[in-house]
Amino acid sequence: MDLDKFKVHGEPLIYGAMVSIALATIGILVGLTYFKKWGYLWREWLTTVDHKKIGVMYILAALLMLFRGGVDAMMMRLQTAAPEMKFLDAQHYNEVFTTHGLIMILFMAMPFIIGLMNVIIPLQIGARDVAFPRLNAVSFWLFFMGAMLLNISFVIGGSPDAGWSAYFPLASLEFSPTVGNNYYSLALQISGIGTLITGVNFIVTILKMRAPGMTLMKMPMFTWSVLITNVIIVFAFPVLTVALALMMFDRLFGSQFFTMANGGMDMLWANLFWVWGHPEVYIVILPAFGIYSEIIATFSKKNLYGYTSMVFSMVIISLLSFLVWAHHFYTMGQGVMVNSFFSITTMAIAVPTGVKIFNWLFTLRKGRITFTTPMLYTLAFIPIFTIGGVTGVMLAMASADYQYHNTMFLVAHFHYVLIPGAVFAVIAGFHYWFPKVFGFRLNERLGKHAFWWIIISFNVTFFPLFFLGLMGMTRRMYTYSEESGFGPLNMLSFAGAVGLAIGFVILVYNIYWSTRYMPRDTTSDPWDGRTLEWATPSPIPAYNFAIVPNVKTRDAFWAAKQDNVPLFEDKITKIHLPNNTGKPFILGVIFFFLGFFLVFSMWIPAIVAGVGVIIMLAAMSFDRDHGFYVPAEEVIATEKKLRGETV
């Protein structure tokens, strides 16, 4: 075996990263041992099957990845801030923009949303748990190990460098000879399987485990958006699974799927990638629409306007999302008819999206609006996202796209869609649901400081890119000459990026500050909420609801408060809960090693790990663990304590 493959050469930045990773790891290990937290970590987190804790772990991992992807972004903006910069070389720049895209979409936005979904969905539908709690843990650990596998690539062997879309033949062994794209195919495969399992789990949870009386058209909008999202996941992710498998075969076993000779076809990759990739955009954006719908209704003190049209517009968006993939390569020679078809379907998406925008505006109309931090993000989202949408229609015109294809205009467009559409949404949802999970609010003053930094800096960062694109600056260009005239706008964009970083630092500081100083919330309903998650005590007991609620209307909790509709009519009885299990975590670790060995073509260890996976699956099948019951007296005692009554 050739140990040289593991080394990454010549970059002081990477050596710095190696040292800091090593120091951080040692720090964590020493800290855990010193404070005797190993047992706590294992019992409470690594083996948990509680959907709330799994959700929290997803969100923590997503914040970590936001930092990683953010550092990548800063490095890119610094490198292009002035003409002829020498901060990164071309190869390192390629790796940085590739991992920035991958991490932000697959390991930040999506897990953040899945995290919120894990915490909130069972509560919103009045369920005690998700349908398959152990499988939920498997999902999380597969996602997490996939993310870690991608993250070690930049210190062991080299990161993928062919763009987040990994177009062939660029991503083939011939043109990307490092192991970077092996990491790409395996890390995404492992976390993708986790996502698929989540999709199955949540479809069953939402369709089969709703509280009595909650018909489909009485579900909260966030639940609706998550249901539709998971349907997209179940139909889109298998395509990615196949595409990544074929990529792995091409790179590791020399098959001829995407090669330039022997009958291979590079455009096949572009098609497969975007048949998954375009629905993926809606996988991150539809739940965001759901989050905004909840927040707007809550802080306007009004019912959501046009509930039915909201649902149908999401269904239509989900169908159209599968019919637009070729708009990602109008200029790659597919003929007028094909371009026209995809141009029309792409523009058609603007219609249901416009319906949603108007519904939000009508919900605000004559509402009693309170400008809390989550509401501010929501209000900022509407105009900014609209700019993203309008430039999207510009890009959707196939003939015009020949002008700005692969320029910074495109980069500006999708940041204008994804950042308000997904990042603001998860931040808003994070502020909104934080008191539900932890029992205290985040500080509003710090929250608003972070908000203004983020909103203003976001526009300073990305608005100049529209003009740079129209001036002809192509994306993924690692440097440019003084004569091009791109310098000043790029410098402005870099200044915006620094502001964004400051905004996120304030946001994180807010979490720290609030954990220490914010008063604990005893009402469990700090925002005067509308949906069922606010009906449980905060922090949420393991069993969610002592009594399963009976739902009679939309926004059942609001109706219970306003019109005295009884929500909990049954008696408290014993509650069944699943036991914790370490097997999903161990399975995840084995998958990590399986992926790692395959990346480096170490066949014998890979086979051993593969057998390990099968053994773990069998062990989980043979497990005869029926969980346990919480006795009724214990439930009553817990409820009294959490609601602040004396026992």
Next chain:
Amino acid sequence: MKIDASKPLEYSTEENSNKIFGFWVFLGAEIPLFATLFTVYFVMVNRFANGPSGKELFEIGPVLIETFLLLTSSFTIGLAIHAMRHGYKKAMMFFMGITLLMGLGFIGIEIDEFFTYVHEGATLQTSGFLSSLFVLLGTHGAHVSFGFLWGAGIMIQLWRQGITPATANKAFIFSLFWHFLDVVWIFIFSFVYLKGLM
């Protein structure tokens, strides 16, 4: 765990019926998976490079035996579930055993077929057509192999624990998987082999 006696054993608890529904959703995901593989195959089907075409390669004999084995095994797993519904543990074990043996026979013939192809110089690396052929057949074959291990695990649990709500549920879900593989094979048989031989 509440057992609802009015329903078949495999559906008799809430957890059980959720698992069956969840597996149907999973099969819903398997459809785009195989659909994508078929699409890749149809894109690649005439891209022979310097390698052999399907017409030169395919032999109807082994494929007919494979088809016979898999279709019959889909019938016998149905008999196993029928026996399960009546509570006949031994008959159920017998039919499941037959099913798995036929699955094993199928895998054996497929492996032999792959060796023959490679021996004739038709490898994964030869052409786009062969890459897509091997991966399509291989994915189906991997599913059958996985099914063999899975089914064997369920048989051990049946042997030890008898027909309970838990084991009945597992066996039923396994039967759904096995039928699905059979359906996929019908497509492979018709659109890969028969069409290739024409």
